[in-house]
Amino acid sequence: MAIKVHGSLFSTATMRVLACLNEKGLDYEFVPIDMKAESRAINQYITSTYTDKGTPLVFHDPKEMAVLFVGMQVESLQYNPPAGKLTLELAIKPMLGMTTDEAVVEEKEAELAKVLDVYESRLAQSKYVSGDSFTLADLHHLPTLNYLMGTRIKAVSIRASCECLVC
Known part of the structure; x- marks a missing residue:
């Protein structure tokens, strides 16, 4: 099942989340809306949840x-x-x-x-x-x-x- 990403294609916050999902090699569905999101926290969630996928992006040490x-x-x-x-x-x-x-x-x-x-x-x-x-x-x-x-x-x-x- 694809992860739903709600955001704006002009938003650097949305772009930050999409970059993380791409680095992790995860499927996602983009849902365009007008909103602000805390992309950094979302990215920490993605990297913690999908540790076994794609680029690690964090350390274990x-x-x-x-x-x-x-x-x-x-x-x-x-x-x-x-x-x-x-x-x-x-x-x-x-x-x-x-x-x-x-x-x-x-x-x-x-x-x-x-x-x-x-x-x-x-x-x-x-x-x-x-x-x-x-x-x-x-x-x-x-x-x-x-x-x-x-x-x-x-x-x-x-x-x-x-x-x-x-x-």
Whole structure:
């Protein structure tokens, strides 16, 4: 039986859940609705429930999990706020025929650059954000990176994707 995913195809939260389901190799049925979902919690549920499917995305070792939780918190609290705003301003608003707020873009691009400096330091020590395996911390970056790669700040986006996902 397929897992039902309720969400919006424009939503980075929905994209985050779909990426996790794809990594786990699970069948799903997409049900389009207008809602906000806590995709990070849903992804933790998916990885815990389907441990034997697809890419592991988490660790079994408690110390490695602690590092993963830190990586997930950094993505959620430091990376996603500026990246999400940039996604809205540079990708979503133009798709909807709305005007981009250039002041917001300038401010958020500078914020994102600071976060990526921290990632650079971290990735000098490990292959991925939270260790030497692709995990939820890396996966959670994918939706905003997907949008930002099609924008004028692609150079910043490429830096992020290379640092998070090891080009």
